[in-house]
Amino acid sequence: MPIPRIDLPQGTLDLLILRTLSLGPQHGWAISERVQQVSGEVLRIQQGSLYPALHRLERRGWIKAHWGTSDNNRRAKYYALTRSGHKQLTTEQDAWEALTAAVAQVLKAV
Amino acid sequence: MLSSLRIRLRSLFRRARVEQELDDELRFHMDQQAEKYMHAGMSREEALRCVRLEFGGIEQVREDCRDALGVSFPESLAQDLRYGLRMLAKSPAFTAVIILTLALGIGANTAIFTLVDAVMMRSIPVRDPQQLVVAQWSARYRSCLNSK
Numbered sequence: 001m002p003i004p005r006i007d008l009p010q011g012t013l014d015l016l017i018l019r020t021l022s023l024g025p026q027h028g029w030a031i032s033e034r035v036q037q038v039s040g041e042v043l044r045i046q047q048g049s050l051y052p053a054l055h056r057l058e059r060r061g062w063i064k065a066h067w068g069t070s071d072n073n074r075r076a077k078y079y080a081l082t083r084s085g086h087k088q089l090t091t092e093q094d095a096w097e098a099l100t101a102a103v104a105q106v107l108k109a110v
Numbered sequence: 111m112l113s114s115l116r117i118r119l120r121s122l123f124r125r126a127r128v129e130q131e132l133d134d135e136l137r138f139h140m141d142q143q144a145e146k147y148m149h150a151g152m153s154r155e156e157a158l159r160c161v162r163l164e165f166g167g168i169e170q171v172r173e174d175c176r177d178a179l180g181v182s183f184p185e186s187l188a189q190d191l192r193y194g195l196r197m198l199a200k201s202p203a204f205t206a207v208i209i210l211t212l213a214l215g216i217g218a219n220t221a222i223f224t225l226v227d228a229v230m231m232r233s234i235p236v237r238d239p240q241q242l243v244v245a246q247w248s249a250r251y252r253s254c255l256n257s258k
Contacts, residue, residue, distance in 0.1 A: 046166075048167075052175050
């Protein structure tokens with residue numbers, strides 16, 4: 001049976017990327033793989049939105065890119081979280097938790 | 111702020127290099143994905159086809175990345191200008207009205223400013239204008255007839 005996939009709500013992609021990179025530098029493909037795996041295949045990041053998002057985050061100064069060698073000995077572009085990226089992650093994570101808690105409360109209200 | 115400027119400048123002046131890096135990055139992703147499918151048992155062709163399908167329009171992805179990097183700013187500016195000119199050429203009457211409005215507006219402003227400038231802002235063409243004084247004299251007239 002196919003696993004139902006959920007489209008990423010607006011604005012959560014940045015949060016997922018920042019969170020994944022907080023575990024250590026990664027290249028784009030590994031980021032999307034990890035999000036997919038950890039979410040139990042429910043969340044899938046489209047490449048078409050992943051790379052523009054990465055470049056946008058880099059421009060904001062939240063992540064930094066450098067070229068490194070991948071596990072299979074190929075040149076790959078790795079992204080790492082910067083100090084302001086860490087701060088941004090905390091902010092966005094708090095905002096997300098506040099939002100989901102509030103929405104849950106409204107949904108549960110009789 | 112600083113990183114944004116650095117990235118922008120780099121993508122402006124080292125255009126070819128930035129494009130190449132973008133290509134390499136996307137290609138790496140596609141290869142990696144194809145390899146994953148091949149591990150899962152697909153043939154090479156099948157895997158590549160799947161990846162291409164998933165990726166959608168690669169040119170679109172590239173374009174979005176350029177936008178995100180701010181590379182496309184000079185290009186989109188030129189595009190907008192060309193578009194604007196084409197639209198103006200398409201409706202000459204509208205264009206004429208706009209040009210006339212602007213001409214009248216600018217002309218009227220210039221005329222008024224020239225006047226104000228000459229009358230109020232220029233210093234008087236004499237030596238040491240700050241030493242000029244205005245002398246005023248008036249005689250008081252008291253009527254003898256009305257006084258008691």
